[in-house]
Amino acid sequence: MNLHxxxxxSLFKKYGIAVPEGQLITQLDALQSAMDTLGGEAWVVKAQIHAGARGKAGGVRLVKSREEAHSAAADLLGSSLATIQTAGKALPINSLLIEETLAIEEELYLSLVVDxxxxxxxxxxxxxxxxxxxxVAAQSPEKILSVHIDPTVGVMPYQCREVAFALGLTGSAFKQLGQLMMAFYKLALDKDVSQIEINPLIRTADNELVALDAKVNIDSNALYRQPGLVEMRDFTQEDEREAKASEHQLNYIALDGDIGxxxxxxxxxxxxxxxxKLNGGEPANFLDVGGGATPERVAEAFKLILSSSEVKSILVNIFGGIVRCDLIADGIIQAVKEVxxxxxxxxxxxGTNVELGKExxxxxxxxxxxxxxxxDAAKKVVEAAGVSA
Known part of the structure; x- marks a missing residue:
């Protein structure tokens, strides 16, 4: 699950990670109040979508007057934005983050991932x-440093020092980097985080490190342990079919083919x-209905598959282990009639009772x-897609 x-x-602040002062707005008439609260004469208007590379796509704008801020906010809020990370899909902009500007001396990159x-x-x-x-990895791999953390001891001070030396940090920034790495690791463990990223992590004119951007991804398999984070989920940023699938405990990923x-x-x-694919077809989706394939879940699965107008045939491939094949057959018939x-x-x-299921x-x-x-099933479904086309 991605966070805005x-x-x-907001998580960074709770763990002592410095971020710029900012105000979130969801309505254009809240912009003036946000700028008044932040003060100053220049701000950054940032579209809130679940994707990186927003700046290159026009989703992050530096404004130097209230008129420019109003123009940028009016242009972005309520529109949609596609970046190189959205696979051609434009995501809706339902909110904007208005932030103060900072004097940037240096831009760094820091992330923590599960390897x-x-x-x-x-x-x-x-x-x-x-x-x-x-x-950077493709063109200048020597500029990237990886540090593996032993789970039995956690982040060690010497590792923080090695990274700070490698980045050429001194003084308060040197010390702050160690605190930042410790906070990253604690956040990852506490919140079941699969990835944390700051790009850029800036060093200011006062030699302080500030997270100018922030990206946090939560392990979806651990959301049952994170009720507070579940409330942050923004379904408008997700594929509608994938979001609906999760409501019915189905694992669904939309693809570009025509065979469901x-x-x-x-x-x-x-x-x-x-x-x-080996038989010349193209899957329209990945769909795992799980071990307990009940008639209700099968019906919902059919509905998800048919939500794509490109689907020309459907392959149902079920191994009856937890659920008997005769019950699965009844469920498929019921679902086909319902849909x-x-x-x-x-x-x-x-699997179990397969002959009865086929009968x-x-x-x-x-x-x-x-x-x-x-x-045989793959061959037949590809042939059926060609006939129905």
Whole structure:
């Protein structure tokens, strides 16, 4: 789960991480009050969406008068913004963060991620802040420093010193970096964070480190432990179908193909998609209905798949382990009738009571194509998509 910049910065403040003074507005008539509260004669108007590279896309604007601020806010608020990180999709701008300006002496990069290879939290640091870290990694990998944190001891002071020396920090900034790294690590553990990023982390004219930007991603699998963070979730920034799927405990990811997939088990779903592509088809989605594939969840899964007008056929691939195949067959028939499908449906069942399940499908009064094995199912669903096209 992603957080907005203003939400991330509210967490930063609780952990003693310095951020610029800012005011959030959701209505244009609140802009004047926000500027009055912040004071000064220049501000930064920042669109709040779940994506980076907002500055390059016009979503972060430096304004030097109230008139410029009003013009920028009126242009952004209520509109939408696409960046290189949104895969061509424009996200709605429902709020703006109005911040004070600061004198920037240097821009740095700091993040903390979960490294699946080393099974540790890992700091990624660079003196090339303010740029896309992927670009820095590709063109100047020597500018990136990685520090792995041993989970048995946590962040060690010597690691903080090594990073501060590598960045060329001195005085108060040198000391502050250690405090910042400690705070990052505590925040990650306390809130089940999968990634924290500051880009840029600036060094001001007073030699202080300030998080000019903030990005926090929460491990969705741990949200049951974080009720306070769940309340911060902004469904308007997520794919509508993916958000609806989560309400029904379905794992759904929209793709660009025309063959809908309904599978129980993430690994089986990946294998199903691979076989569809091997047979010349393109999956329209990843959809894992989980081990307990009830008729109600199957019906919701069909509705999600059909929410894409591009879908020309559907492959249902279920392994009956926790739920028997005959019950799954009944659920599929019930769901097909409820949804009113008009496109071909190919069903492959395997597991407990598989023969009874196939018999139920064969004797039903709905048009369902049964398959023997996954390879046969993939071939049939691709052929069905071609026929229905």
């Amino acid at each position: 910049e203003y939400q991330s910065k 699946r290879v080393t099974r540790t939290h890992t700091f990624v640091i660079s003196a090339a802040g303010g740029m896309d870290i992927e670009e 997939c309904m599978v129980n088990g993430a690994g089986l779903a990946m294998a199903t998609m691979d076989l569809i 009113g499908l008009s496109i071909p449906v190919v069903v492959r069942l395997e 139920i499908l064969a004797n039903s009064d709905v048009s369902i194509i049964t398959a023997d094995g996954l390879a």
